[in-house]
Amino acid sequence: MKHMRIAITAVLLVASTGALEITAAQSAPEREITNVTGDLYRFREIRHVGMFLVTPDGIIVVDPTNPGLSAWLKDELDSRFGLPVKYVIYSHSHNDHAAGGEVFADTATFIGHENMRANLRKPPADAPLLPRERLWDANGNGRIEYEEGNRYAQMAFDIMSVDQSDSVTRSDIWESRFGNRLLGRIVPPDITFAEQMTVTLGGKSVELHYAGFGHTDDTAVVLFPDERTIYVVDALTPDRLPFEDLDGTFLPEWLQWLRYVDALDFDIISPGHEDVGTKADLTEQINYMRDLIDGVRAGIDAGLSKQELVDSLPLAEYSHMRQFDNWRAQNILGAYEILISNER
Ligand SMILES: [Zn+2]
Structure with missing residues (x-):
């Protein structure tokens, strides 16, 4: 069993951050809970981060992440607070964030964006390719x-x-x-929302905002208004490039998504990967995404080859961001494929 957990963790790490960061990750504890502000906390396993808000009437967890981490979290919550988890909120349907909820199923109501329902339904064997x-x-x-x-x-x-x-x-x-094969079952949402929803518990509230298509078509921006903090996953990672070749994402809609989030009222960005940031990080993400999309579009219009496109778009003013050297070319090639396939 220990073997299996290590294997899953290794796949997860490679899947979501790239193997090159393994060395950096090893210096921090594998799992930890850190306070953001007030009763709002982040919980982390290697480079995956979820959140929870403690209220007098119970706890709201966002992104159970995987069965090993959620079982550990449940023990920690029981011993630290002695309160049940009453809500589990999903940031989006990807299994490296949404799995592991079953451990809370006897006390919690599960909430996610309405598009999660279709995304969690297995396509038939003869379903056409995307x-x-x-x-x-x-x-x-x-x-x-x-x-x-x-x-x-x-x-x-x-x-x-x-x-x-x-x-x-x-x-x-x-x-x-x-599916279930890598990280276990994703408990489907009991309640879904389309545009906005407010969850209240123990005198505290959490707002869910839908900003449209971006990293997925089912991403929720989770806003803690009293704590002036948002939790966002994969769609906005402060001081880091978007992941690899933008698999499964939507362009150019992602840029609008970022601008929608920018209009929300908050100070702190608590991402599902990496460290917390501020609105200045969001501005940088908006500028990066704009320059990426505009540059790739111009290259397509000019009839550049893929390699010419990568060479023509140095994006040098973002070179201080994490993963720039690893993912710049992948971001460009991914954006190229997404923009091209939109037109087919
Ligand atoms: Zn994701």
């Missing part, structure tokens, strides 16, 4: 061969135990991201 996946499907057989896919499609071969000489379907790729 537009970007069709772009990769060079031989047009409606499936992805190992060499055709990006790293997430390639991960599906491992997770689904498909031989690399074979191919994976839309359904396989979904299963590797939302």
Whole structure:
């Protein structure tokens, strides 16, 4: 069992942050709880961070993350506060943040954006590939061969135990991201919201805001108004580039998403990865995303090849941000594929 947990943690780490950061992660404790302000806390396992708010009538948890971490968190909450978890809120449907809720299911109501419901439904075996996946499907057989896919499609071969000489379907790729095989079940939301929702408990409140398509189509911005803090995951990571090749994300909508969030009233950004930030970090993310989209669009219009596009867009003023050297080219190539596949 210990072996399995270590294996899962390793896959998670590589999946969400890139293997190059393993060394840095090892210097911090594997799991910890830190206070943000007042009764609002972050809980962390390696580079994944969830949050909880303590009220006199119980606790609100955001993103149970995975079964190992949520079981540990439940013990910590019981011993520190002796209060039940009454709500579990989801930032979005990706399994490396949304799994692990079952440990709270006997006391908690689960809440997420309404698009989570469809995203958690397994596509049938003959479901068509997504537009970007069709772009990769060079031989047009409606499936992805190992060499055709990006790293997430390639991960599906491992997770689904498909031989690399074979191919994976839309359904396989979904299963590797939302299914049970890697991180356990995602408890579906009991309550969903479309635009906004306020959760109140013990005299405290949490606001959920939908800012449209961005990292996914089901991302909630979780706003703690008294604490003037937002919790956002993957769609806004202060002082870090967006993840790798922007798998599964929406462009150019993501830029509008960031601008919507900028209009909310808060001071602190508490992200699902990396450290807390401020509105200045959000401004930088907006500028980066604008320059990325505009630059890639201009390159497409000029008929540049992929390599010419990468060379033509140094984005040098963002070179101080985390993962710039690892992910700049991947961001550009991902944006290229997303913008191209929009037009098909
Ligand atoms: Zn995600």
